[in-house]
Amino acid sequence: MTTETSVDVTRIPRITHDEATAITAVENRKFGEQLRSLGPDDWIASTDCERWDVRAMAAHVVGGAAGQISPREFVRQVRTGRPIVREIGAKHWWDGMNEVQVRERSDVSTDELIAEWDTNSEKARIARNKLPKPIGRLPLLNLPEPVGRQPLTYLFDMGFTRDVWAHRMDIAAATGHPMDLDATHDGRIIADIVAEWAGYFDEPFTLELTGPAGGTFTSGSGGETVRIDALEFMMILAERTEGTGLLQHTLPL
Template identity: 30%
Template sequence: MTGRQVAAGGYTAVMTAMADSLDGLSPADWDAGTDCTGWTVRHLAAHLLGAQEDAKSVPVVLGRRRRGKRRYPAMTVLDAANQVQVEDHAALSTAELCRRYRANIPAVAQAVRRFPAALAWVPVDKTMAPGASPLRLGYLFNVIYLRDAWMHGIDLARATGLPRPVSAAETLVVGQVMRDAGIQWGAEPGVEVELTGVISGLWQLGATPVRARLRADGVELCRSLSGRTPDTQPVAVSGDLDMARKLADLRVLF
């Protein structure tokens, strides 16, 4: 399968799991605060719906970025556009947010599958992608919107106490996150990272030979990489103890 086909399947899996979770929320759940500063669960759902609309239409995503830049010049281009998404859906009922979110899933998958190759290299920011490289539309559509929806499933579970939305796309998303972590780490002396818990696996970041073997809870490391404050930190199982601190400070785009 092509990268676009893989991404489309990932979207279908992640968004269907999210839609099921949103449908199961109680009225009180919608007002719960989340790990996203200033956002309730309702704000989070409005953002997720906006991200779907962006994924279906390049003009929509570019238009929201222009509006976000004008309204929120102090924010990053993505954070400003996210806030515009929330504002665009402020008048919708929670039932309508849920209905539209689920209804959009097939169209989002189709849009990603058919994303024009000619547009994939169009930059929307000069340095936001891994390695301080340009953030391009293809990466935004194939990777970031998918990763963002997946991470918000963790946010939703933490806010409501309900089970985390889990789908068949877990391996795909976590693999992309760790790949980008490796790019951010760069060619410096490397580490082996063992992820434990419900998200597990073994990755190498950096160059060989490695200087340390680190262990981290998979969910908490992904939260840390996104800039959220994790409940637990990576620990050095062997080797250079400072490598655990470096991993804790590492960030990738979500």
């Protein structure tokens, strides 16, 4: 969301279910294009996510799509991953599930990973749309602070898509290749995240995010003014690196 004027964070419309469906289709395409652009050295590059190189990160995203297609597969990944949580010194059940996704694809080629993504990403998007609304409204998610208790739609609408976007950002940073960014798609995702992020703390600010997916956002009057590249801001929010002042407030993606 690139704009010459500032936007009050309380006036940013949050992403709806239908909009999330369209955004997911674009993000899936961009992630697939990124994978196809990688060279042999890119796949083995270390990322800011501990334990994962680019290949492992891609395996996690691809495995996540497989779990979204089938509730049975999702439950299997969760159950298989439970003992792995302690093994790898992690905190959350999904850390074990993510490790299962990576380990079970450790012997497939990168071409096979890409093919699995091309096949399953759209199936996953369609499957997520089939979540019954009464079930989607159930507050079954207990996420790290400051997010806390959330309905399933938090994950099914944009949570999974934010994960893909964040890892596309991670892969770009690891490989040194520019991330495909535009104001309509990436700017909308970032603006929605800024709106949610600002709602978790009572602090006035002016936040100027530079770059093609940036914009200027305000909350209240006065307060700290921060000017920072949009991707650098998102890296701090996602706890890939540390921030100070206003940027000490993070948001798990």
